[in-house]
Every structure is written in C-alpha cells, then in structure tokens.
Amino acid sequence: MQHPLDQAIALTPLAEHRFAGQTSPAYxxxxxxxxxxxxxxxxxxxxxxxxxxxxxxxxxxxxAAPVADGAFEIDARPVRTNRSTQHWVVQLLQDGxxxxxxxxxxxxxxxxWSAAExxxxxxxxxxxxxxxxxxxxxxxxxxxxxxxxxEGGMPExxxxxxxxxxRSRLWVRDEPPRPLDFAALASLCDSFFPRVFIxxxxxxxxxxxxxxxxxxxxxxxxxxxxxxxxxxxxxxxAYRNGYFDQSAEVWADGGDLLAxxxxxxxxxx
Amino acid sequence: MQHPLDQAIALTPLAEHRFAGQTSPAYxxxxxxxxxxxxxxxxxxxxxxxxxxxxxxxxxxxxAAPVADGAFEIDARPVRTNRSTQHWVVQLLQDGxxxxxxxxxxxxxxxxWSAAExxxxxxxxxxxxxxxxxxxxxxxxxxxxxxxxxEGGMPExxxxxxxxxxRSRLWVRDEPPRPLDFAALASLCDSFFPRVFIxxxxxxxxxxxxxxxxxxxxxxxxxxxxxxxxxxxxxxxAYRNGYFDQSAEVWADGGDLLAxxxxxxxxxx
Numbered sequence: 001m002q003h004p005l006d007q008a009i010a011l012t013p014l015a016e017h018r019f020a021g022q023t024s025p026a027y028x029x030x031x032x033x034x035x036x037x038x039x040x041x042x043x044x045x046x047x048x049x050x051x052x053x054x055x056x057x058x059x060x061x062x063x064a065a066p067v068a069d070g071a072f073e074i075d076a077r078p079v080r081t082n083r084s085t086q087h088w089v090v091q092l093l094q095d096g097x098x099x100x101x102x103x104x105x106x107x108x109x110x111x112x113w114s115a116a117e118x119x120x121x122x123x124x125x126x127x128x129x130x131x132x133x134x135x136x137x138x139x140x141x142x143x144x145x146x147x148x149x150x151e152g153g154m155p156e157x158x159x160x161x162x163x164x165x166x167r168s169r170l171w172v173r174d175e176p177p178r179p180l181d182f183a184a185l186a187s188l189c190d191s192f193f194p195r196v197f198i199x200x201x202x203x204x205x206x207x208x209x210x211x212x213x214x215x216x217x218x219x220x221x222x223x224x225x226x227x228x229x230x231x232x233x234x235x236x237x238a239y240r241n242g243y244f245d246q247s248a249e250v251w252a253d254g255g256d257l258l259a260x261x262x263x264x265x266x267x268x269x
Numbered sequence: 270m271q272h273p274l275d276q277a278i279a280l281t282p283l284a285e286h287r288f289a290g291q292t293s294p295a296y297x298x299x300x301x302x303x304x305x306x307x308x309x310x311x312x313x314x315x316x317x318x319x320x321x322x323x324x325x326x327x328x329x330x331x332x333a334a335p336v337a338d339g340a341f342e343i344d345a346r347p348v349r350t351n352r353s354t355q356h357w358v359v360q361l362l363q364d365g366x367x368x369x370x371x372x373x374x375x376x377x378x379x380x381x382w383s384a385a386e387x388x389x390x391x392x393x394x395x396x397x398x399x400x401x402x403x404x405x406x407x408x409x410x411x412x413x414x415x416x417x418x419x420e421g422g423m424p425e426x427x428x429x430x431x432x433x434x435x436r437s438r439l440w441v442r443d444e445p446p447r448p449l450d451f452a453a454l455a456s457l458c459d460s461f462f463p464r465v466f467i468x469x470x471x472x473x474x475x476x477x478x479x480x481x482x483x484x485x486x487x488x489x490x491x492x493x494x495x496x497x498x499x500x501x502x503x504x505x506x507a508y509r510n511g512y513f514d515q516s517a518e519v520w521a522d523g524g525d526l527l528a529x530x531x532x533x534x535x536x537x538x
Contacts, residue, residue, distance in 0.1 A: 058533045214533045216507050243378070
C-alpha cells in the first residue's frame, strides 16, 4: 500500500522538464487540494528531475489561482546550475493556465562550523500525553496529520473572542506515520492552521498567496527522524488590510531545527 | 540630481516584458552589486510594467550567480492576473544566462479588520543619540545607508570571539535621505550585515541564495514615513553546514510594521 502522501505527489515524466500529476482526495481542502501537497509535488518535480543537484535549501511557492481537483502538469526547469548550487523555476499548470509558481534552491552541503541560535521550546509535554486534535468539521487533509497542541490549537468553539496573539506549539507528524523526507517536510510546513482563525477565534475566507520554506537539515537528518512526531512552533507578526504573515519552525524531537517557514496569507473579514 | 538608488534601479523598456538596466558603482559590493539593489530593480520591473495591478505583497529573489558589474536585462512577466491579485515571474539575465530569478505577488488591498501581533522594540534610543555605523573597510554600498545600531552592529574589531547570538536592533535609512517606497524598502531589506559575521566576530565568504520580503504596508503608509529613519530588528535561527537563515523586521518610526524579510545565506568557514 502506497502512503497517501506518496499518492498525492506521484508524477509521471512527460518530457524533459514536464511531469503529469493529479490531486488526491485524501488531501482535499475546503476548495481544491491542501496547499502543502501542492508545495510537496512542485518540490518533488525537482527532486525527481534527472538533472537535480544536491538537496533543497529554499522553496518558495506562490498560489496563483485555485487548483482544481484532478489532473495537472508541472514544468520544472533548472535555470542555473553552479558547482555546488542549482536554481529552479517551477510552474503548476491546469488547462494551460498557471495555477502556482515556485522557485527552489538546491545545494550540495559540506561540513562546516555549525551552531544553533534559536532553541526548541523546552517545556513541551510529551506527544503521548496530549490528545490528538479533533477532526470534527475539518477538511479531509487534516486527517493526514496527527497534531497534538500544547498551545494555540484550533479554537473550540469559534466564539469570536479575539485573543492577544496566535502562537502555537504542537507535535505533528504524517498520519498514517511516514518516514520524513524533503517532500513530507515541505507538505507539513503548510499544515499550520491559519493564524487569523486562532487570533480572532472565528472562521473567515483565507488563502495563502506565498509560502517559503528553508531546509536546515540534510537528507540524513530527516531520515534519522523517521516517523516520530516533530515539534513545531508558529506565530504571526501583523494582520493588515487583507493580508497577514505567519512564521513557523519545525524541530526534530532531539531539538535540531529541520525547517523554518514563512507565509503571506489573504484574509477577508 | 537623481538619487543614487533611482540611478541603480533605472530601467529602459526593450519589449513587452523586457527591460534594460545597469549596475551602479554607488552600490558596489565586494564582488558585483549589493543584493538589495538587485531585489529593488527586479521589483521595479514589475512596478513599471504597464500591466501591473496593485502593490507588492511578497517578493522572493534567488541569487543564482554573481551579477557582473555593467549591463543586464530583466524579463518580468505577469503569469496570472486575478481580480485583486497578480503573480509575477522575473529573471535577471546577463549575456543570456540567468543571474537571478524572482517571483512576486501584487494585490489591490482593501480595508479590513487589522491588528498588530508583534511590537517594535520599546527601548530604542532615538536615532539622533546613536553614532552612525563606521564605513571603515566596508564596501561602497554601505555608504548608501545611514545605520545606527543599539545592538548587534558589525564587530569592531573582528576578534573571533564567538557570541551566543547575532541579534541586531538599529535605525536605518537611505543615505542621502530618500522618500520611502516599495523599491527602497526592498533594497533596505537586504542591508542587514550577515548574521554569521556578528555571531562569530569574524569575516568569511558568504552569499545570500534566497531572499523573501513581505510588504505589510501600502504605498500611502510608505509615503507617510518619508525620509525618516526606520527601526529594524534582525536575528538568525541556525547555522548548519554551509547555510544559515536570517529574519528581520522593518518598522515605521511610529511603530507600524512595514516589512518582514527572510534569507538563506551560504557561508564558508
């Protein structure tokens, strides 16, 4: 049995820089697919490309239009390959129109002086001691993650009582469990509930317009994490006239930062 | 007299989606131009494009190869225009090769519920009470900014005594002063000294590979800031095997967040 994420990011090569894929009902959102699988499949096109050099360092996906359920094509081109870095321009197309654009930087890393500057939250209760977040009323994609919130889960109920902040701390992994890799991490980096829902304790139409993920870990560090829960933190800086930002970090359960991720999100009142 | 930044971002239309520009000696870096002017001129191509809709919300620039001093061309295409948002793919070319790629999201904002979540540092001494950062030994572009550090300036001297963090708080504006607009803000968002220099108190070869800027303000808010110093904060999360991240915020002197910006930066030992 293929994992649902592997089904969602499965691609068939069509031409040198062109792949065919299709959205997965398991990762359906309110309208169209979960943005995380869109990020993962656009990254996957570069990962699968025969000219690929090294591992992902940075990925930016811009959601240009709603992705319709069904077939899509991905155009993934290495526009510049240097000695140790490679730059990608990627587009997701439906019926010939651009539904999402992406750029990515890949690199062959080498061992250097390294240091942590931010630390994972020290006071997280173990994942096993926290309940799994409710799936009640959530779109299908939420079932594909096991989320356990220590702070800043989805408001229950949505009572409209505005909070002073929208910080979250949680344990999260794929459900069913799946060994961590770059595509899974790219997907998980879009799994944070919209900050404006938590801040305002009310639902409203929202949509991410741009999402950037930085990969701080190499493939071996991701493999070492395996299927275990990841520690994640998320927050916003400002909500202003239709757009808010979100920043989040994803940590290995041993405390190493694996990814940091940033979004700008459209919202309506 | 044209401001040096306006000289650096001056573009001549060549075709529907094509512009000609050239690097500016005023913004020279150690090798090639300051990355901030590269960001600003790639954004400027979209700003000048006759099909442009609204104001910038998000800009990501990937530095694919060193930009050589001299002429370049910019290809700027609106790949998807919706009712209130527009998505751009931009490339900077020299001798037909891609030196930088960018994507941008523009939008027409409308007035909604708005709120700040992060606050500007409350304890900043006034800019006039702090000395301007030294230009001694710095590349030419540093002269184009007036920077006044309350914390985390460039180490003097570079004594190699590693610090526990690389946080900075400063006042910064263009020098000579220039009214703030989106291009100037995009440029300023790359003016933070590399975190690894501050953390390690030593110089080393570095280069930004990917830079994302989120614009939280509209054109009127930028115009209201005028030529006055902006308040800025910067930090890193992790340095690992050749790449570190940087996140920074730029605040109006009245306390409103104008931009937040993130980078991944290559470094050598």
